[in-house]
Amino acid sequence: MKRRDALRSLALITGGLVLVPSCDFSKEDILTAYQNLQITPSLQQLLKDIAGTIIPVGNIKSAADIEVQDFILVMVNDCIDADGQKSFMQGLQGFEDFSKKSGGSAFAKLDQSGKEAVVKAALAIELPENTKPEDPQKATKEFIGMAKRFTVQGFMMSEYIQTQVKPYSLIPGDYQGAVLISDLKPERING
Amino acid sequence: MANLNIDAVKERTFQAIVIGSGLSGSWAAKELTEHGVKTLVIERGRDVKHIKDYPTTSMLPYEFEHRGQLTQEIQKENPIVSRCYAFREDAAHFFVKDKEHPYVQEKPFDWIRGYQVGGKSLLWARQVQRWSDFDFEGPARDGFAVDWPIRYKDIAPWYSHVEKFAGVSGNKDGLASLPDGEFLPGFPLNVVEEYFQGKLKEHYGDERHMILARCAHITGNFDYYAQQGRAKCQSRNLCQRGCPFGGYFSANSSTIPWAEKTGNMTLRTDAVVHSIIYDEEKGKATGVMVIDAHTKEMEEYFADVIFVNAAALNTNLILLNSTSTRFPNGLGNDSGLLGKYVAFHNYRAGISAQYEGHLEYTTQGGRPTSGYFPRFRNLKKQETDFLRGYAAGFGANRGSYADQNAIGMELKENLLNPDQYGPWNVGSHMMGETIPKESNYVALDANAKDPFGMPQLKINVDYDDNDEKMIKDYLEQMTEMFEKAGFTNIKTRDDKRAPGLDIHEMGGVRMGKDPKTSLLNGNHQLHAVPNVYVTDGASMTSTSTQNPSLTYMAFAARAAHHAMKNFG
Missing domain, CATH: 3.50.50.60 (FAD/NAD(P)-binding domain)
Known part of the structure; x- marks a missing residue:
């Protein structure tokens, strides 16, 4: 556990770029921070692009700007069961192909609206009842579901959001049991 | 030695x-x-x-x-x-x-x-x-x-002794089944919990009550608790971490x-x-x-x-x-x-529902407790084909949430400005007496x-027929009370948990x-x-x-x- 924690800390400092030397130079190195997954730097970059598509930049930062992909990978590596990890990896590895088929181009080369269309298409996949477990459509759908869920969680529960955008208070204030919604005038945050 | x-x-x-x-x-x-x-x-x-x-x-x-x-x-x-x-x-x-x-x-x-x-x-x-x-x-x-x-009568003065020092928040409810104690101010019930209280009164008179659960939190008499180095409960609801106050x-x-x-x-x-x-x-x-x-x-x-x-x-x-x-x-x-x-206590059963009334209201802030049903079953005399009865927790809650269907800027705006309100969610869980x-x-x-070289404890504890009957009764009675209050989408559950998890x-x-x-x-x-x-x-x-x-x-x-x- 100690070694793993140390690697994890190092991974957090360096953005996950802890590399294990590989003997096969034709292949990309695998990021060792996520020992249950086979994440290469290019897959990590693809995931970052997807997170940045789900929550793009505007007045405030995007999910990609705050490196939400690293949170997604920690969660999938640590908190998702082996079957889920398999779908995630299969879906992530097949996402460039999906992008080419669905959006006509590698994901990174699309503009924001093209990227959104691809992510929406993945989220909208409907699986027929007789879908085989190894069907790439199934993996794509499961992968993008996890990617979206953890992007939302990682973004909203990030230090950036909870300190600079919507400061989080550990003390919620005295309980009021009958507050008229019409009296609430929350200050609008322009994303 | x-x-x-x-x-x-x-x-x-x-x-x-x-x-x-x-x-x-x-x-x-x-x-x-x-x-x-x-x-x-x-x-x-x-x-x-x-x-x-x-x-x-x-x-x-x-x-x-x-x-x-x-x-x-x-x-x-x-x-x-x-x-x-x-x-x-x-x-x-x-x-x-x-x-x-x-x-x-x-x-x-x-x-x-x-x-x-x-x-x-x-x-x-x-x-x-x-x-x-x-x-x-x-x-x-x-x-x-x-x-x-x-x-x-043997234990009442000691309840008082403990309540005073520990700090207990609650209301004087005047119920024979759940005697009042040395209470600091109670936390509020919310508008739907109060509505439900009223409905119980309307349908069951003085036979069934839903009150604020008494909890060991400091809500008053602050100088007294300062002697222990303790202060007012801040409603953080993070008690399991240990409370710095x-x-x-x-x-x-x-x-x-x-x-x-x-x-x-x-x-x-x-x-x-x-x-x-x-x-x-x-x-x-x-x-x-x-x-x-x-x-x-x-x-x-x-x-x-x-x-x-x-x-x-x-x-x-x-x-x-x-x-x-x-x-x-x-x-x-x-x-x-x-x-x-x-x-042990039988915690297997629970019920959830929704309420489409009081939709102009929500709640704010935190509260370390909720509603409580003191036992009403077989209280004064035997009424059912099982012995004893159950207490129950009760709570209603409602808060805003964000629509997360979109992606892109629309999703981002929604997440940062959660403005959706569903119906009230209401629920209860059972706390049943089991027969030793x-x-x-x-x-x-x-x-x-x-x-440590100590013999391991072997545990042989199980539910019995009395517990099964009680679960059935709890779910029936709660369903009836929820229906009378106009709650909808009522869902009952028996999670079949093992004894001990209570x-x-x-x-x-x-x-x-x-x-x-x-x-x-x-x-x-x-x-x-x-x-x-x-x-x-x-x-x-x-x-x-x-x-x-x-x-x-x-x-x-x-x-x-x-x-x-x-x-x-």
């Missing part, structure tokens, strides 16, 4: 020994030390100092690597404790991991434990409801277990530091009690044998009076393991009933040992009037060894429906005063 010299024995001799530093043990220690009794408190786990040893107490959500969730690895290694709702990233360090203290499940039993100074008082749900004579007279009226040797009662924030301040308490942590020493010539208990948790070496400590407050099942384990020529089957076990008549039976028991396993295991060393059918007398002394007191959950003759901690605290305080009078 033949090589012990006189000085060493003197160093190891106290006026009283309290085994266990949790909720009930710390109360015994507080009362004894406050009255000048030199007391040794023995805790099997590590020390947890108030505030200093609450590592997660002020952490913000983003500071938890998995935002509160536990990893697959931890859950796989700990299938038992992982079923506990509070075993999460922010409080996992206060729970016993499955491998740390194995036990034998003859039938499934989720034994949830906290081994540290303060025990489970750091982790409890802080609900404190008094018993009444409807509860104490239950076994005698309904013909099960044995008659309690005490009644409400001391806003709720824990041994760590209240009774242990209070006892320490007297100068009369010696705290020996990391010491697993092996057994209580019985001196055949003197005809009494003279001390305890402990195993150092790290060196595994055996040590002895001596005292005139011994309080066993190791938490219900471990108290059974210690007494069962305390054998001598006089007591070959466990200390004080002349009746042969030690470890038997174990019971001889066939529900704990015993020492003949072969398996724990990491964390209200009780009995095995029950109180009673007759030494032939009970272990403890009305003063919590072992009938056969009067200088040994048991005042935790093990002493419970029956379980009734109330969250039991308040009763253990009152028992401990009462018994400590009895001991001082009789062994002072």
Whole structure:
């Protein structure tokens, strides 16, 4: 556990770029921070692009700007069961192909609206009842579901959001049991 | 221990020994030390100092690597404790991991434990409801277990004593089934909870009530609690991390530091009690044998009076393991009933629904408690084909949420400005009385040992037909009340959880009037060894429906005063 924690800390400092030397130079190195997954730097970059598509930049930062992909990978590596990890990896590895088929181009080369269309298409996949477990459509759908869920969680529960955008208070204030919604005038945050 | 010299024995001799530093043990220690009794408190786990040893107490959500969730690895290694709702990233360090203290499940039993100074008082749900004579007279009226040797009038002043010091928030409800106590101001019920109260009144008159649950949180009398270094509850709802304000009662924030301040308490942590020493010539208990948790070496400590407050099942384990020529089957076990008549609270059933009224309202802020149904079933007389009844929690809640259907800027705007309101969500969970039976028991396993060389406890506890009937009735009655209140989308559940997950295991060393059918007398002394007191959950003759901690605290305080009078 100690070694793993140390690697994890190092991974957090360096953005996950802890590399294990590989003997096969034709292949990309695998990021060792996520020992249950086979994440290469290019897959990590693809995931970052997807997170940045789900929550793009505007007045405030995007999910990609705050490196939400690293949170997604920690969660999938640590908190998702082996079957889920398999779908995630299969879906992530097949996402460039999906992008080419669905959006006509590698994901990174699309503009924001093209990227959104691809992510929406993945989220909208409907699986027929007789879908085989190894069907790439199934993996794509499961992968993008996890990617979206953890992007939302990682973004909203990030230090950036909870300190600079919507400061989080550990003390919620005295309980009021009958507050008229019409009296609430929350200050609008322009994303 | 033949090589012990006189000085060493003197160093190891106290006026009283309290085994266990949790909720009930710390109360015994507080009362004894406050009255000048030199007391040794023995805790099997590590020390947890108030505030200093609450590592997660002020952490913000983003500071938890998995935002509160536990990893697959931890859950796989700990299938038992992982079923506990509070075993999460922010409080996992206060729970016993499955491998740390194995036990034998003859039938499934989720034994949830906290081994540290303060025990489970750091982790409890802080609900404190008094018993009444409807509860104490239950076994005698309904013909099960044995008659309690005490009644409400015996314990009422001690409830007051404990409530005042611990700090209990609640309303004076004037109900015979749930006597009022020394209350600090209650937290508010919300608009739908009050509406439901009104509907109950309309349909059931004075027969059924839903009130604010009383909880051990400070909401007033602040100067008084400042003496303990405790302050107003801030409604953080992060109690399981340990409270930096001391806003709720824990041994760590209240009774242990209070006892320490007297100068009369010696705290020996990391010491697993092996057994209580019985001196055949003197005809009494003279001390305890402990195993150092790290060196595994055996040590002895001596005292005139011994309080066993190791938490219900471990108290059974210690007494069962305390054998001598006089007591070959466990200390004080002349009746042969030690470890038997174990019971618990039936938490299997629950109900949820929605309410489409009062939609112009929401709630704000936090609240460490919710609504509570005192028992109404079979209260004044037998009404059903099962014995006893159930209490129940109740709550209504509503808050804004974000529409998360879109992606891109639309999703981002929605997330940052959550403005959706659904209907109110309402729900209840059952807290059923179970009937203690001889066939529900704990015993020492003949072969398996724990990491300290102690015999493992084997647990054989199960539901029975009475419990099944009660679950059915709870779900029927709650459905009826929800329907009468106009709640919709009603969903009932029976999660089939194993006993133990209620964390209200009780009995095995029950109180009673007759030494032939009970272990403890009305003063919590072992009938056969009067200088040994048991005042935790093990002493419970029956379980009734109330969250039991308040009763253990009152028992401990009462018994400590009895001991001082009789062994002072």
